[in-house]
Amino acid sequence: MLDAAGRESAGIVVLHRDADVQRAVQRYLRATLRPVFLTPTPADARAAIAREHPELLIVEHAAIVDDPALLADAAAAGVRRCLLAVGAAVDDTPALPAAPAGIDGFALSSLGALGPPRRVDELAVTALKLLRRDLFGMEKYLSWGFVPVCHRLTRAGDRRAVLDGIAAFVAERGLGPRLRWLATQTADELITNALFHGPVDAGGGHPRAALPRADDFALGPDEEVTVRYGCDDRTFAIEVVDGWGSLDLTTLARCLRRSLGGGPLPRPARTGGAGLGLALTAGYVHHLVCNLEPARRTELIALFDVAAPAVRLELTPSFHAFVSRGAA
Amino acid sequence: MNARGLAVDRAQDGDRTVVALHGALDERFDLIGWGAQLPSPLVIDLGDVDFINSAGMSQWVHFLADAVGRGPVIVRRCSEPMVTLFSMVTDAVSGATVESIQAHYVCARCDREQVIELAIGADVAPPAPGGELSMPERTCAACGGVLQFAGHPERYLAFLRNE
Numbered sequence: 001m002l003d004a005a006g007r008e009s010a011g012i013v014v015l016h017r018d019a020d021v022q023r024a025v026q027r028y029l030r031a032t033l034r035p036v037f038l039t040p041t042p043a044d045a046r047a048a049i050a051r052e053h054p055e056l057l058i059v060e061h062a063a064i065v066d067d068p069a070l071l072a073d074a075a076a077a078g079v080r081r082c083l084l085a086v087g088a089a090v091d092d093t094p095a096l097p098a099a100p101a102g103i104d105g106f107a108l109s110s111l112g113a114l115g116p117p118r119r120v121d122e123l124a125v126t127a128l129k130l131l132r133r134d135l136f137g138m139e140k141y142l143s144w145g146f147v148p149v150c151h152r153l154t155r156a157g158d159r160r161a162v163l164d165g166i167a168a169f170v171a172e173r174g175l176g177p178r179l180r181w182l183a184t185q186t187a188d189e190l191i192t193n194a195l196f197h198g199p200v201d202a203g204g205g206h207p208r209a210a211l212p213r214a215d216d217f218a219l220g221p222d223e224e225v226t227v228r229y230g231c232d233d234r235t236f237a238i239e240v241v242d243g244w245g246s247l248d249l250t251t252l253a254r255c256l257r258r259s260l261g262g263g264p265l266p267r268p269a270r271t272g273g274a275g276l277g278l279a280l281t282a283g284y285v286h287h288l289v290c291n292l293e294p295a296r297r298t299e300l301i302a303l304f305d306v307a308a309p310a311v312r313l314e315l316t317p318s319f320h321a322f323v324s325r326g327a328a
Numbered sequence: 329m330n331a332r333g334l335a336v337d338r339a340q341d342g343d344r345t346v347v348a349l350h351g352a353l354d355e356r357f358d359l360i361g362w363g364a365q366l367p368s369p370l371v372i373d374l375g376d377v378d379f380i381n382s383a384g385m386s387q388w389v390h391f392l393a394d395a396v397g398r399g400p401v402i403v404r405r406c407s408e409p410m411v412t413l414f415s416m417v418t419d420a421v422s423g424a425t426v427e428s429i430q431a432h433y434v435c436a437r438c439d440r441e442q443v444i445e446l447a448i449g450a451d452v453a454p455p456a457p458g459g460e461l462s463m464p465e466r467t468c469a470a471c472g473g474v475l476q477f478a479g480h481p482e483r484y485l486a487f488l489r490n491e
Binding site for chain 1: 415432443484
């Protein structure tokens, strides 16, 4: 199969034990126009990788537990993108592997252990983001042509005006009182995270992490936080970007594990931030997308399904975390 | 988000101190400090709390723990943001008696959203061992249709399993 430039497209190898899931995944991946090779065992996946030289490997986490060297061997064989499906709850991931050397686009996904995705297009979007090395921007989750509201925070205290803007936006569009509090609380946690946990010093510490959250301070040109939000007929989205890129996959997985795993979050500390902002966020949203470009930027996108008359709180939201090495 | 932050009312009802919180519970209000001298028994009305972030949640948990340490505490009319936290965070309502909660309902006929107040015990009961949590149906005041809870009872009422 040829791509738009007339080149032969590298394919996608899918490793999953369940034949029904394999077929569903194949259907969702049609949008990529890539050949899809379905494999039920790590040995079959290894053979397909050697034979087909795929660009993307999609694999359920259980297979990595059975064959811990698979990802590294796939990278050595030329696979450059990897999507690891860890299930709806992160608590089935006792040992999340880091992206091995050679993999320049790595994603964790809670696509229901790859079957079935809660939204038909989620897997296609996820795969396309990896294949195109185009991870950033909430536009990928909304209808073409939607117009976002944009804020660039130059002071920490700008946060309140942004939250008031989101509340007004939701109210003016009749999206309901429930979305109002879900959206503002989510935005507050994401912005707070960017302002107080994003900055890193030369020693790798987080100099603002211990500051009282009520503090107002100016943000330098490299410290500005960008917030965008908007909606179409199905989805309301909030995107928060900082230029630090200090949130790593291990920290993210630990935060989300607390919330997506189903158990209660730990009792917060008496002073300072509760340290639970991201975990709480995972409890408010329907979909959480985390785009991480180490040392360059962190982009967190919260998505709410607004097609139903009343926004429902889900038992377990879906999440996707992407890590890019180099420009994306 | 509520631009005005948190407002508080305090009244006396016999031997009980009744306080009501209104607005946004966040880092702008020193809830722990404000509550340190509140005598017991204490009744806390949470019906108008429309926002709580992680800093506010931290304050709430420790404010409540301090209050419970001094004597009986009843929380009533707990708003949806508060109930959600009760069910998500350890010790978010430990030691207190939850008298009533608010819940978000939607009409199956006219799609109208309504906030319904439910009494714990009369309307919503803690589950028997191994039992399921459920929410009662209500009738839409606008069209007479069936109002259904817009959420998952097991998630929303999880705090009842911990009481």
